[in-house]
Amino acid sequence: MKRAGFTSRWLPIFLLVPQLSIILLFFYWPAAYAMKSSFFLQDPFGFGQTFVGLENYTSLFTSSEYLKVANFTVFFTVVVTFFSLSLALLLAVKADKVLRGAKTYRTLLMWVYAVAPPVAGFMGLILFNQRWGPLMEFFGLFGWEFEMGADYSDTAFAMIVISIWKQVPVNFIFFLSGLQAIPKAVREAALIDNRSASGRFWDVTFPLLAPTGFFLLIINITYALFDTFGVIDTVVRGEPSNNPMTLVYKVYVDGFRGNDLGGSSAQSVILMVLVLALTVFQFRMVERRIHYT
Amino acid sequence: MNTMKFTAAATAFALLGSAAFAETEITWWHAMGGNLGETVNKIAEGFNASQDEYKITPVFKGSYEETLTAGIAAFRAGEQPNIMQVFDAGSATVIGAQGATVPVQDLLSENGVDFDINDYIPGVRYFYSGSDGKMIGMPFNSSSPVMYYNADALAKAGVEVPSTYEEFEAIAPALKDAGYIPLVQTHLPWEFVENFHSRHNLPFATNDNGYEGAEGTKILINSDEMKMHFTKVKEWLDEGYFGFFGTGWSDNQSQFEAGNAAMYIGSSGDFGGLTAKDLPFEWASSYLPYWSSITEEGYQTFIGGAALFAMAGKSAEENKATAEFFAYLTSPEVQYMWHRETGYVPVTTAAYELAKSDGHYDRFPAAETGPKQLMLTAGENTKGYRMGFYVQIRDVENREIARVLSGETTVEEALKTIEEEGNALLARFAKTQG
Numbered sequence: 001m002k003r004a005g006f007t008s009r010w011l012p013i014f015l016l017v018p019q020l021s022i023i024l025l026f027f028y029w030p031a032a033y034a035m036k037s038s039f040f041l042q043d044p045f046g047f048g049q050t051f052v053g054l055e056n057y058t059s060l061f062t063s064s065e066y067l068k069v070a071n072f073t074v075f076f077t078v079v080v081t082f083f084s085l086s087l088a089l090l091l092a093v094k095a096d097k098v099l100r101g102a103k104t105y106r107t108l109l110m111w112v113y114a115v116a117p118p119v120a121g122f123m124g125l126i127l128f129n130q131r132w133g134p135l136m137e138f139f140g141l142f143g144w145e146f147e148m149g150a151d152y153s154d155t156a157f158a159m160i161v162i163s164i165w166k167q168v169p170v171n172f173i174f175f176l177s178g179l180q181a182i183p184k185a186v187r188e189a190a191l192i193d194n195r196s197a198s199g200r201f202w203d204v205t206f207p208l209l210a211p212t213g214f215f216l217l218i219i220n221i222t223y224a225l226f227d228t229f230g231v232i233d234t235v236v237r238g239e240p241s242n243n244p245m246t247l248v249y250k251v252y253v254d255g256f257r258g259n260d261l262g263g264s265s266a267q268s269v270i271l272m273v274l275v276l277a278l279t280v281f282q283f284r285m286v287e288r289r290i291h292y293t
Numbered sequence: 294m295n296t297m298k299f300t301a302a303a304t305a306f307a308l309l310g311s312a313a314f315a316e317t318e319i320t321w322w323h324a325m326g327g328n329l330g331e332t333v334n335k336i337a338e339g340f341n342a343s344q345d346e347y348k349i350t351p352v353f354k355g356s357y358e359e360t361l362t363a364g365i366a367a368f369r370a371g372e373q374p375n376i377m378q379v380f381d382a383g384s385a386t387v388i389g390a391q392g393a394t395v396p397v398q399d400l401l402s403e404n405g406v407d408f409d410i411n412d413y414i415p416g417v418r419y420f421y422s423g424s425d426g427k428m429i430g431m432p433f434n435s436s437s438p439v440m441y442y443n444a445d446a447l448a449k450a451g452v453e454v455p456s457t458y459e460e461f462e463a464i465a466p467a468l469k470d471a472g473y474i475p476l477v478q479t480h481l482p483w484e485f486v487e488n489f490h491s492r493h494n495l496p497f498a499t500n501d502n503g504y505e506g507a508e509g510t511k512i513l514i515n516s517d518e519m520k521m522h523f524t525k526v527k528e529w530l531d532e533g534y535f536g537f538f539g540t541g542w543s544d545n546q547s548q549f550e551a552g553n554a555a556m557y558i559g560s561s562g563d564f565g566g567l568t569a570k571d572l573p574f575e576w577a578s579s580y581l582p583y584w585s586s587i588t589e590e591g592y593q594t595f596i597g598g599a600a601l602f603a604m605a606g607k608s609a610e611e612n613k614a615t616a617e618f619f620a621y622l623t624s625p626e627v628q629y630m631w632h633r634e635t636g637y638v639p640v641t642t643a644a645y646e647l648a649k650s651d652g653h654y655d656r657f658p659a660a661e662t663g664p665k666q667l668m669l670t671a672g673e674n675t676k677g678y679r680m681g682f683y684v685q686i687r688d689v690e691n692r693e694i695a696r697v698l699s700g701e702t703t704v705e706e707a708l709k710t711i712e713e714e715g716n717a718l719l720a721r722f723a724k725t726q727g
Binding site: 041042043044045046047048049050052059065073130131147148149150151152211236238239240241242243253254257258259260262263 | 356358359361362365368383386387389390392395438493537538539540541544547548551622684685688691692693695696699701714717721724725726727
């Protein structure tokens with residue numbers, strides 16, 4: 001058997017250089033710099049600094065506020081991921097029945113995905129406005145005095161709703177194409193074996209969708225952890241006060257707004273470790289149990 | 294092809310032009326968007342037209358925080374602008390980094406521009422100064438918290454505008470019965486904490502309110518006066534005498550504009566925006582209230598807003614241009630124009646006198662409240678505060694006081710938390726200087 005290969009040893013290296021240099025320049029270098037900064041307390045202009053060892057880390061883990069933000073981040077991620085996936089799956093299953101091949105509808109449903117997170121956040125601000133927001137009036141009908149910006153849980157609710165709304169379309173498209181990729185023969189065979197539609201769904205369709213579902217799970221967790229920044233920034237308008245925020249937003253609040261380079265670097269390192277753990281989980285634990293065809 | 298030729302010709306012409314005049318060009322990074330930004334451009338154009346040796350280019354860099362962060366990044370790369378606008382809460386960062394800026398007082402005297410700090414309005418003088426009283430940042434867009442009131446609402450309730458919080462407590466029930474939220478505020482830390490200390494001449498931090506240096510500075514917020522004030526505010530909220538609509542400034546101010554709130558504490562600069570909105574009721578402004586149980590007379594407040602800093606590492610010609618620009622900026626005519634167009638206070642007494650003699654305050658009485666309040670009696674604690682990581686301390690103040698108002702915590706607990714977290718932040722900041 002003939003192995004395909006390069007004739008020169010340098011050619012593959014040469015071809016890899018652009019990609020590797022981008023990774024080095026824009027990922028490894030800043031990451032290494034953040035690691036270093038996390039051991040210092042530094043004047044942002046670069047005139048003075050003190051080596052503080054692990055103090056930036058210990059002060060985070062002993063801060064009840066940081067732990068509160070971390071707890072909220074976990075809660076936010078679980079809720080946003082769960083609802084964006086389950087709502088999208090529900091919509092996709094229903095649409096699959098009526099929309100076979102209707103690409104136009106799919107494109108239209110996809111539109112929301114093109115809305116940038118800050119714009120989505122801004123639309124949320126208008127809908128949830130305390131004085132004249134239509135949603136606030138709607139909640140008022142049920143006697144719920146909705147106070148986004150003044151009440152912790154109301155703001156959390158608004159952030160979660162906006163974030164889910166923004167993410168459902170992309171999940172929907174993936175689930176729909178996943179559903180349509182299930183061979184007709186399998187569906188027909190299942191139809192003979194099991195007359196209950198929900199039974200067929202959980203026994204046949206759902207396991208066959210697992211690869212798509214797992215891919216989306218990872219995508220959605222990263223979305224909720226990191227890409228919701230724009231939504232949160234717009235909803236709290238740069239001043240979180242007693243409103244909830246996620247870990248990524250706190251890095252911004254302390255680092256960019258507050259110029260605490262050491263503290264926010266330590267927070268970034270913690271997030272890097274989190275992403276690393278998520279990646280390991282993705283490849284070690286789950287990829288082995290899911291069979292891609 | 295034609296476009297290319299044209300561009301080339303235009304570039305060549307522009308190059309020739311600048312070579313012929315040999316103008317010294319300086320840049321000014323600011324955070325003034327919208328109408329304010331246009332007024333900034335007007336000042337720059339005015340300066341450029343007033344002489345032909347120097348040319349200033351203003352560049353809008355986003356919010357206050359974004360401007361400061363951009364300036365810091367540029368400074369570390371050696372690409373800093375000549376002038377950078379830094380907001381009140383960020384002043385400890387930029388002033389602490391000695392060597393990042395040239396104190397304006399030095400810059401002006403080295404370049405032969407007359408400077409006397411007594412030309413400035415008292416409440417404006419020392420906020421951006423060193424412990425020795427030397428002015429480091431040039432106060433630019435300056436304002437102070439004052440109280441606006443809906444005169445129709447007060448008349449309907451049959452009450453007079455209060456000058457103390459005791460008087461406010463006495464009239465609040467009548468305003469509530471007349472169907473109004475008697476009072477709202479717009480910025481808890483600025484109006485109820487920072488200027489509260491100045492108005493009552495109370496120390497806000499150790500080390501001369503932080504001016505003597507970051508080392509060992511501690512915040513003095515956990516005091517009986519603060520406890521009393523916030524206990525009262527919470528009582529008012531529960532009684533319906535006070536409204537709180539979150540940290541967002543406009544969420545609170547809009548309650549006044551909509552005619553729901555009878556009075557609101559806001560910025561002396563708000564009157565311009567209120568005038569432009571043509572509100573369907575009579576309104577005016579008066580001084581920030583004080584507690585007569587704490588002080589017999591109300592002291593002056595200090596300025597919020599931002600100052601212009603001359604960045605270090607620039608050539609002597611460029612520094613000369615910056616000094617000339619500051620001289621132009623602080624001239625009475627330019628200050629009066631800035632005051633008139635934006636609502637920010639004029640920083641010099643000469644500009645205030647000019648506005649007065651021009652009849653500006655006859656036309657807009659609300660415009661005079663800010664400057665007059667900044668000229669009230671001074672005390673040892675009225676020049677301001679200098680605390681590092683104050684942006685984060687403000688976040689803690691906002692968070693804890695909002696929790697008091699929502700009932701999640703008590704006044705005692707909240708003030709204790711602010712004190713603890715604030716002191717931890719101050720200690721961390723002191724280490725960044727080392």
